[in-house]
Amino acid sequence: MMVSMVPPQPPAPPYDLPLNTTMQTVATLVLWAGTAALVIHGARMARSERSPFPLFLVLAVAAGSVIEPIYDITYHLHWLDAGEQWTLFTSFGLPQPVWVMPAYVMVFGLPALVLYRSLSENATMGRIFKLGALTTLTTAIFEITAINLDLYVYYGESPWRVFDYPLFIAFMEGAQITGFAVLCAVIRLKTTDVRHQLVVFALFPANFAYDVIGAGFPTLILQNSSPDPNGGLLFASAFVSVALAATALWWSGRLLLATQDAAADATRRPPVAARPAAPDAVTA
Template identity: 30%
Template sequence: MLTAPIDHPLNLATQSVLTYGSYLVTAVLLVIAIVMGIRQKTPFYVLLIVAAFVGAFAEPLYDVGMTLWFYTPGLWNTFTAFSIPQPVWAHSGYVVLYAGPAMFICDRIAKGLTASGLYQWAAIELACSCVFEMIGINGGLYEYWGPHAFRILNYPLAIGMLETAQVVCLAVAAAELRRRSTSHWPLLGLIVMFPCTFYLGNFGAGAPMIIALHLENPSMLMSTICSAISIGFALVLIFGASKLLPAEQAAAVARRPASSHLPQTA
């Protein structure tokens, strides 16, 4: 049975760069959210950032499921749960990786984003996820220590696909909440919606991979098969979310035969 690298040294320089850098980007995103909110007369974008920042408090659940360990000696941490210390940059990282892209996707959805456009944003999110996590992993901050398959520069590709799926689901669900809300108060639901979509994507689509990682006798063969299944599930989530876009639904209605729009008579 593999165990977490509890005594692995932490790269203090990378910790400083990632901490200060991610909080700087978080500040920039917050300013952008405020400006967008003022122009559109809504607290939606700021609340989306707040939701991701607060949602990072549930990160230990993700760490246990995905066998992620933050190198401990010298770690600037906020709290410890499930014996896993949490770095201070986890909160800013959530904003940068999840709320930032979701914020821009939501804005595009309101302006008529189509499925092809959503797929492009999904590709951008996947690229951002890979870059951010590869820096953290190869920079000596943490690692996915379980028998993960499809690693690129020590980063499991399935993790990136699941993160992409959960951001897409968050954006589509959040945009729909905003579209249907008759006041600003329902937008507070974003704070609950964030962890719901986060674990829908990562623990829902990622369930086969998570089970394979935590088998009593894990194997690379089983992990590879289950990781491939989870990647497939993530793609299904992204495809399904694209069909819920208002622009796509309007186009589907427009494609129906004229007779299908007529009311049925007895």
């Protein structure tokens, strides 16, 4: 007798849940307006700094928002649709709402644009982690609001749920948001060639994957192991993921502090003394 062995499948998204079309309109208008304002502000900063980097930063986050479907698959996020979503693009079979790009710019790009200059001038590990705590809080507020206004849901088993939001994710994204601002400060300190500043377009998605996917891997593996993963293991794994995210933020912070120390040493180093001129040759 042949026995068919079907591997366990992760939970399916709740495709039948309705979208709040009123809030879709509000989110689209508010977030795109905020993004336009941030682009203008970035352009003004670029003019005052005589460097295109502030504008590059905003545009890099906008371009990097196309990484969202990878996040959606791994973290079980479903954008409510029911045939009424205004779609920006589709990847992995997942339609992305028209406001996902400006949401990235406002949630991830705005803090980096506000913070990177001051971090490049005066950063301490204590300040970096305080900013990480603040961005964790603001991320949780943003996501809990969006979820409870029926714009998207996290489906399946997830640990630390508060108002239907897996709260551990806020710590992952807080580390990612703050870490990106820190690494932008490193770019400001180390680059003199405009072409080198274009690395920020690779840096944003790389840092996103580093902090959110990389540090989150213990919980993500368990979440996607079966439709009904062990709740106790998931709860414990979230602590491991948050600890890894904190470690990643610490590493980024150490990189910035080392870069600042090197810049300060270069400033304090006395100039190389001029080599004395060779004496005139003795003529016969």
